Amino acid sequence: xxxxxxxFLLSMENRKQYRGKWIAILDNKVIVEGKDLKEVYEEAMKKxxxxxPLFEQIPEKDGEExxxx
Numbered sequence: 001x002x003x004x005x006x007x008f009l010l011s012m013e014n015r016k017q018y019r020g021k022w023i024a025i026l027d028n029k030v031i032v033e034g035k036d037l038k039e040v041y042e043e044a045m046k047k048x049x050x051x052x053p054l055f056e057q058i059p060e061k062d063g064e065e066x067x068x069x
Contacts, residue, residue, distance in 0.1 A: 018058040026053040 024032040024044035031053060032044040044053045 015058055020058065020060040022055060022057050024048075024053040024055055026051060 018030070018033055021033050021035055022037045022040040023030045024040055024047075026044070026048050031047050032040050034040045034043075037055070037057070041055065044055070
């Protein structure tokens with residue numbers, strides 16, 4: 001994970017709008033969101049082409065988290 005994506009993830013103030021969804025982060029922004037990781041991954045890789053985004057599932061409840069590097 002690059003420092004840009006990790007810093008963005010830590011500073012996200014609008015995480016609540018993504019609750020229960022997977023997000024793909026690249027260049028300090030969310031580039032894809034959705035419920036299905038496979039679909040989010042495929043769409044994010046089309047958009048990013050040569051770089052791998054950071055993927056995270058935003059939990060529906062506070063205190064739960066899943067992060068894929």
